[in-house]
Amino acid sequence: MTPPDKADAPDEFELIAELFAPLAATAPEALALKDDAALYVPTPGYETVLTVDAMVEGVHFLSDDPAESVARKLLRVNLSDLAAKGATPRGYLLVTAWREGTPFAWMRDFARGLAADQKILGIALWGGDTVRTPGPASFTLTAIGDVPAGQMLRRGGASAGDGLYVTGTLGDAALGLMVLQGGLDGLGATHRGYLAGRYRLPEPRVTAGGRLRGIASAALDVSDGLMADLGHLCAVSDVGARIDIERLPLSEAGREALALDKGLIEAVAGGGDDYEILFAAPAGSDAVLARVAAETGTPIVRIGTVLPAADGINPVDGAGRPAALKHLGYRHF
Numbered sequence: 001m002t003p004p005d006k007a008d009a010p011d012e013f014e015l016i017a018e019l020f021a022p023l024a025a026t027a028p029e030a031l032a033l034k035d036d037a038a039l040y041v042p043t044p045g046y047e048t049v050l051t052v053d054a055m056v057e058g059v060h061f062l063s064d065d066p067a068e069s070v071a072r073k074l075l076r077v078n079l080s081d082l083a084a085k086g087a088t089p090r091g092y093l094l095v096t097a098w099r100e101g102t103p104f105a106w107m108r109d110f111a112r113g114l115a116a117d118q119k120i121l122g123i124a125l126w127g128g129d130t131v132r133t134p135g136p137a138s139f140t141l142t143a144i145g146d147v148p149a150g151q152m153l154r155r156g157g158a159s160a161g162d163g164l165y166v167t168g169t170l171g172d173a174a175l176g177l178m179v180l181q182g183g184l185d186g187l188g189a190t191h192r193g194y195l196a197g198r199y200r201l202p203e204p205r206v207t208a209g210g211r212l213r214g215i216a217s218a219a220l221d222v223s224d225g226l227m228a229d230l231g232h233l234c235a236v237s238d239v240g241a242r243i244d245i246e247r248l249p250l251s252e253a254g255r256e257a258l259a260l261d262k263g264l265i266e267a268v269a270g271g272g273d274d275y276e277i278l279f280a281a282p283a284g285s286d287a288v289l290a291r292v293a294a295e296t297g298t299p300i301v302r303i304g305t306v307l308p309a310a311d312g313i314n315p316v317d318g319a320g321r322p323a324a325l326k327h328l329g330y331r332h333f
Helices: 012-024 028-033 067-084 104-121 172-180 189-200 206-211 226-237 252-260 262-270 286-296
Strands: 046-056 088-099 124-133 138-148 163-167 218-221 239-244 277-281 300-308 313-316
Touching (some): 012 028, 012 104, 012 124, 028 088, 028 124, 046 067, 067 088, 067 138, 067 206, 067 277, 088 206, 104 124, 172 189, 172 252, 172 262, 189 252, 206 286, 218 226, 226 239, 226 262, 226 277, 252 262
Parallel strands (some): 239 313
Antiparallel strands (some): 046 138, 088 138, 163 277
């Protein structure tokens, strides 16, 4: 971001009118952004699901990341949380803390990114706040969704004997961050571009998440890394787990990266920002999950088994031998 001219700096109300009011135009809940709050009337028979995430410049996105991709990632990581709850997205609230000197053109591109994903994901802005900050830029989004009463997927509920599954592929985002930081130069341009794109633009599994209601016994999205988030699921469910490292699903680019450096399995198992759904399901669920995968176009792979809590969490190789992993996930503090 480069400093703007004084003439390039709109006031708060001009910014809201030009950038954010159009994002709320289709949402009656937003009250045209002319009030101090949104008004949401829940659907009878449904429960409201809320989630919030923040993204800070230099921590969750790079200073030279395109504004559109920053905005789209912000929206998508929150919808990923809703997806892992089996919820349908309805709207969102947004707080933008712009770094002092942010050009209005960058802000405009940020809003364009949100507008593009609103059309794709079927969601609209309901309200929020916008401020300037002397520190790094930060953006906070609260996503609102709903789920049929009593059917929200939770982290607790897994039982010994359940299978452990994951959607999509793992490790692409962590490898993509390496690419954007100048690493993995042995990969071809196509693979490097794919991995960078997966870091900047995750795919929330909203459709598949909804289909997991009534099937999954426990679920969450993989944001801090597979092993870290598996630990969260096991802790809340009071279970252990065995994970077959060689069954972790990889993209073509991810396979090529590991072929060049087998040590990158640490990034696959422990890197964050995948935003896939990790879930447990009772024994005998493979056939129904294969149908969910086929009907939603979302790959679903079994990667392990839930064990009694006393057995702990055990990553193993293809021969069943313990697999030592040093990096077990991202920690915020």
